[in-house]
Amino acid sequence: xxxxxxxxxxxxxxxxxxxxxxxxxxxxxxxxxxxxxxxxxxxxxxxxxxxxxxxxxxxxxxxxxxxxxxxxxxxxxxxxxxxxxxxxxxxxxxxxxxxxxxxxxxxxxxxxxxxxxxxxxxxxxxxxxxxxxxxxxxxxxxxxxxxxxxxxxxxxxxxxxxxxxxxxxxxxxxxxxxxxxxxxxxxxxxxxxxxxxxxxxxxxxxxxxxxxxxxxxxxxxxxxxxxxxxxxxxxxxxxxxxxxxxxxxxxxxxxxxxxxxxxxxxxxxxxxxxxxxxxxxxxxxxxxxxxxxxxxxxxxxxxxxxxxxxxxxxxxxxxxxxxxxxxxxxxxxxxxxxxxxxxxxxxxxxxxxxxxxxxxxxxxxxxxxxxxxxxxxxxxxxxxxxxxxxxxxxxxxxxxxxxxxxxxxxxxxxxxxxxxxxxxxxxxxxxxxxxx
Amino acid sequence: xxxxxxxxxxxxxxxxxxxxxxxxxxxxxxxxxxxxxxxxxxxxxxxxxxxxxxxxxxxxxxxxxxxxxxxxxxxxxxxxxxxxxxxxxxxxxxxxxxxxxxxxxxxxxxxxxxxxxxxxxxxxxxxxxxxxxxxxxxxxxxxxxxxxxxxxxxxxxxxxxxxxxxxxxxxxxxxxxxxxxxxxxxxxxxxxxxxxxxxxxxxxxxxxxxxxxxxxxxxxxxxxxxxxxxxxxxxxxxxxxxxxxxxxxxxxxxxxxxxxxxxxxxxxxxxxxxxxxxxxxxxxxxxxxxxxxxxxx
Numbered sequence: 053x054x055x056x057x058x059x060x061x062x063x064x065x066x067x068x069x070x071x072x073x074x075x076x077x078x079x080x081x082x083x084x085x086x087x088x089x090x091x092x093x094x095x096x097x098x099x100x101x102x103x104x105x106x107x108x109x110x111x112x113x114x115x116x117x118x119x120x121x122x123x124x125x126x127x128x129x130x131x132x133x134x135x136x137x138x139x140x141x142x143x144x145x146x147x148x149x150x151x152x153x154x155x156x157x158x159x160x161x162x163x164x165x166x167x168x169x170x171x172x173x174x175x176x177x178x179x180x181x182x183x184x185x186x187x188x189x190x191x192x193x194x195x196x197x198x199x200x201x202x203x204x205x206x207x208x209x210x211x212x213x214x215x216x217x218x219x220x221x222x223x224x225x226x227x228x229x230x231x232x233x234x235x236x237x238x239x240x241x242x243x244x245x246x247x248x249x250x251x252x253x254x255x256x257x258x259x260x261x262x263x264x265x266x267x268x269x270x271x272x273x274x275x276x277x278x279x280x281x282x283x284x285x286x287x288x289x290x291x292x293x294x295x296x297x298x299x300x301x302x303x304x305x306x307x308x309x310x311x312x313x314x315x316x317x318x319x320x321x322x323x324x325x326x327x328x329x330x331x332x333x334x335x336x337x338x339x340x341x342x343x344x345x346x347x348x349x350x351x352x353x354x355x356x357x358x359x360x361x362x363x364x365x366x367x368x369x370x371x372x373x374x375x376x377x378x379x380x381x382x383x384x385x386x387x388x389x390x391x392x393x394x395x396x397x398x399x400x401x402x403x404x405x406x407x408x409x410x411x412x413x414x415x416x417x418x419x420x421x422x423x424x425x426x427x428x429x430x431x432x433x434x435x436x437x438x439x440x441x442x443x444x445x446x447x448x449x450x451x452x453x454x455x456x457x458x459x460x461x462x463x464x465x466x467x468x469x470x471x472x473x474x475x476x477x478x479x480x481x482x483x484x485x486x487x488x
Numbered sequence: 489x490x491x492x493x494x495x496x497x498x499x500x501x502x503x504x505x506x507x508x509x510x511x512x513x514x515x516x517x518x519x520x521x522x523x524x525x526x527x528x529x530x531x532x533x534x535x536x537x538x539x540x541x542x543x544x545x546x547x548x549x550x551x552x553x554x555x556x557x558x559x560x561x562x563x564x565x566x567x568x569x570x571x572x573x574x575x576x577x578x579x580x581x582x583x584x585x586x587x588x589x590x591x592x593x594x595x596x597x598x599x600x601x602x603x604x605x606x607x608x609x610x611x612x613x614x615x616x617x618x619x620x621x622x623x624x625x626x627x628x629x630x631x632x633x634x635x636x637x638x639x640x641x642x643x644x645x646x647x648x649x650x651x652x653x654x655x656x657x658x659x660x661x662x663x664x665x666x667x668x669x670x671x672x673x674x675x676x677x678x679x680x681x682x683x684x685x686x687x688x689x690x691x692x693x694x695x696x697x698x699x700x701x702x703x704x705x706x707x708x709x710x711x712x713x714x715x716x717x718x719x720x721x722x723x724x725x726x727x728x729x730x731x732x733x734x735x736x737x738x739x740x741x742x743x744x745x746x747x748x749x750x751x752x753x754x755x756x757x758x759x760x761x762x763x764x765x766x767x768x769x770x771x772x773x774x775x776x777x778x779x780x781x782x783x784x785x
Contacts, residue, residue, distance in 0.1 A: 155534050157534070302637045308621050458730055
């Protein structure tokens with residue numbers, strides 16, 4: 053008896069220690085939260101799990117392992133690349149994708165795309181630009197959002213003014229902001245909510261006739277500190293300090309809430325993701341908070357006298373195959389699955405962004421948020437890729453821009469001083485060439 | 489002891505020391521040596537083929553105004569937080585050295601922040617410093633003091649970080665001072681009392697001189713720690729507003745992990761090391777002469 057128990061134990065141990073299953077593993081990296089059990093998390097998890105079933109139906113037994121990195125995604129991916137352990141499929145943020153695309157961290161997908169020439173035609177053309185270098189394509193876009201002016205229509209009705217029209221100028225914007233601002237302390241409301249976060253105001257520079265970097269993307273001096281940009285920053289500053297239609301930084305901090313979502317600001321520059329936070333119905337305990345019905349979006353206004361259409365940026369996500377991937381065919385199969393119409397319809401139901409697939413985005417126009425989707429999709433295809441999709445180390449530009457805006461709004465520097473300092477700092481960062 | 493027994497004892501000693509040595513070599517000395525080597529190369533971490541530039545990175549670092557600003561901010565942080573931390577620690581240690589009820593509980597409470605997660609502490613202090621709804625602003629409003637954005641104003645942000653570091657770093661300093669105070673022979677106080685000394689005179693003429701070695705030790709370790717501060721800056725201000733709290737630790741992090749200038753970041757790290765070594769040597773000399781002075785006194 054004792055011998056048979058011992059034998060069984062040994063067999064059990066041996067089978068238990070037989071090592072990992074022989075199934076190939078597909079590792080996918082993403083910056084999502086580590087299992088926060090939100091609706092979004094559950095949705096994405098179910099999509100990953102279903103790929104295992106899809107592969108099984110085709111006779112492939114695989115394990116999908118999702119590696120979530122809630123913070124410091126780019127440094128972690130760079131370290132993984134150096135160590136040669138990058139996950140097979142890499143989720144990319146277009147704003148930082150230049151580093152991945154320009155440095156051989158991703159496989160060129162064009163050999164696969166040549167076999168399916170119609171594949172890329174399903175996507176909005178501007179979203180493809182972020183990871184395209186000549187004939188090579190390094191990632192397939194998932195979704196995107198243009199930066200727009202989001203309006204609280206109810207505040208417009210209460211102020212008795214019409215919604216802005218296409219082609220509106222800064223003069224119109226200022227006039228509207230003044231009309232929307234309520235100075236009564238008990239009902240304090242600002243016409244506009246300005247951010248120091250550079251991805252949220254860079255498009256004001258463009259619409260003022262300026263640029264951030266020179267044409268070669270090598271220098272900021274002479275471009276970021278141009279007279280046009282100085283005038284733009286002076287205009288934005290005047291909204292806070294002179295016209296008082298936007299809250300000061302300290303007032304934003306002191307409120308401790310999102311002033312637009314709380315109904316205390318009437319306009320802000322933001323993306324599609326903001327829609328997720330608005331309720332469908334008005335809540336009795338928070339009657340001032342805007343509902344989805346109250347929201348409308350419009351392109352950014354342009355400087356009076358500037359010709360040409362309003363310009364804005366889009367922020368996007370996509371997927372690529374890492375250069376360390378040992379089974380790129382399987383990874384490509386996953387990307388095709390991830391980008392498929394059925395799957396993107398499921399994924400896009402989260403409402404966080406516009407699907408990069410035209411057919412899925414068009415289907416959303418017929419959904420319950422059709423009006424807002426239409427407004428976003430009118431602007432989205434015309435939006436420009438983020439500069440970080442072309443320029444490595446663009447974070448230093450955004451940091452310098454944020455500091456410049458902070459110093460201007462706090463009154464410690466003039467727009468000219470702030471932009472000259474920021475431009476010089478960016479140039480130093482870009483030209484960090486140690487002397488021999 | 490026979491030579492065979494001595495050899496055996498030495499072998500046993502090395503055996504026990506080996507894990508610590510291996511750990512030290514693998515995770516401290518070797519990386520430091522590699523980083524020193526890297527500091528002579530121009531190298532974006534994700535690109536192959538680093539280029540040898542000699543002392544080029546060191547020259548670049550010395551002419552980089554953002555690095556200069558970071559060094560200055562670290563110095564400001566150390567100059568405020570170290571003396572303030574020492575004064576508060578002496579005060580608390582004196583209170584706890586007295587015969588008060590529940591002193592063991594107080595000691596534990598004061599030590600607790602030192603064994604808590606730096607990230608969790610920073611999160612708590614963000615709420616303490618919040619404008620309008622934060623603990624300090626809520627309390628100050630009761631006295632009619634206007635609202636202050638401690639972490640959002642460049643005039644206040646560094647002070648706020650120093651204030652926080654005094655509290656979070658109190659435990660070990662307080663414990664060292666407590667040991668120092670309890671180590672003072674009671675006969676000295678008895679003799680002073682017989683001579684008619686007041687409590688303040690006894691503190692000034694007995695306690696403080698006897699605490700000179702402890703103070704110098706605390707000074708050296710606190711200065712080194714304050715020059716390496718990172719977590720509260722990363723969590724609470726990200727070096728802002730307008731770079732007013734960008735200390736060297738945070739600057740190095742940005743250089744290495746946001747810009748990926750690995751060679752330059754390594755060179756800057758060794759410049760920081762050099763500064764720390766110079767300050768420490770100066771402080772050790774001060775310690776030596778202070779201890780000699782205390783013995784002679």
